[in-house]
Amino acid sequence: MKTRNLIYRYLAIISIALGANFANAQSFPDRxxxxxxxxxxxxxxxxxxxxxxxxxxxxxxxxxxxxxxxxxxxxxxxxxxxxxxxxxxxxxxxxxxxxxxxxxxxxxxxxxxxxxxxxxxxxxxxTNVIAVHPSVPVNNLKELIAYAKANPGKLNYASQGNGSVSHIGTEIFKQNTGIDLVHVPYKGSGPAIQDVLAGQVQLFITTPPSVMQHVQSGKLKGLAVTGKSRHPGMPNVPTTAEAGLPSFQLExxxxxxxxxxxxxxxxxxxxxxxxxxxxxxxxxxxxxxxxxxxxxxxxxxxxxxxxxxxxxxxxxxxxxxxxxx
Missing domain, CATH: 3.40.190.150 (Bordetella uptake gene, domain 1)
Structure with missing residues (x-):
């Protein structure tokens, strides 16, 4: 009998708690x-x-x-x-x-x-944009991959820091293409883009706001966007799939x-x-x-x-x- 009463009390407590949670959910949100x-x-x-x-x-x-x-x-x-x-x-x-x-x-x-x-x-x-400095003698993604394979370790790439999406994403790009790039980490996209514009670092895979105006002005070459569709601010830049690398997407x-x-x-x-x-x-x-x-x-x-x-x-x-x- 004592065990049965304990079970009933336990079930009652659960029922009250569930009822309170349901009532709170019904009135959500009230603040x-x-x-x-x-x-x-x-x-x-x-x-x-x-x-x-x-x-x-x-x-x-x-x-x-x-x-x-x-x-x-x-x-x-x-x-x-x-x-x-x-x-x-x-x-x-x-x-x-x-x-x-x-x-x-x-x-x-x-x-x-x-x-x-x-x-x-x-x-x-x-999406992200694969952008390079104009000094890199390539005009599309296939040419970049071929150039990097012919010149292993010659190209540097910028990132927003160790472990950032730009860092991990570029390493995935390297793994997908079998190329060798040298990592140059920065503390944020601001200092990174300055060195890319100056040609001290040749490649940057980053989100459109960091490079869009520079691609539009010709200060950087936009080779591909890494999403499923083209970016409205850079309609002439193909997707990686259109550029011949459908295996690489980065959003x-x-x-x-x-x-x-x-x-x-x-x-x-x-x-x-x-x-x-x-x-x-x-x-x-x-x-x-x-x-x-x-x-x-x-x-x-x-x-x-x-x-x-x-x-x-x-x-x-x-x-x-x-x-x-």
Missing amino acids: PITLVVPNPPGGLVDTSARLLSEPLTRVIGQPIIVDNKPGASGNVAYQFVAKAKPDGYTLLISYSGYHVGNPSLMDKLPWDPVKDFSPVALLTVS SWVALYAPAGTPAPVIAKLTESVKKSLALPEVKERSDAAGVELRYLTPTAMDALLKKELPYWDKAIKSANIKLD
């Missing part, structure tokens, strides 16, 4: 929502957060606050959200360079990319995540609201001006994308023996 950004203001990740915040405020009916928490290669923000209460009010603006790169770059990561977060939606993607993505354990009805409300926000015409206009592509994916599709990319990036990072400073 402001915070988007935690792992980068400082400016750039792809922060831009994506601010593209979403204003329309999402209107769609969901509560203020959306953007909170920049840069530091430790994104770990400050990721750890903060991983430990946050899973109620939908503290969300992570996740960057692919951190979410799929850090697990392989760091031995003791204070968060798990799958277990600690629940996907809400993919927000934006940004940086930004997605919205909640702490693991966030109730399913809350995730459903968030993802539907994000979908409506990204579909607004003014958001498309702003994203085009910023050089990023809006691309919504459901939580299930986002989960599949992450699980596909984790082993791909892990193999590339380990093959190139990439380590953080």
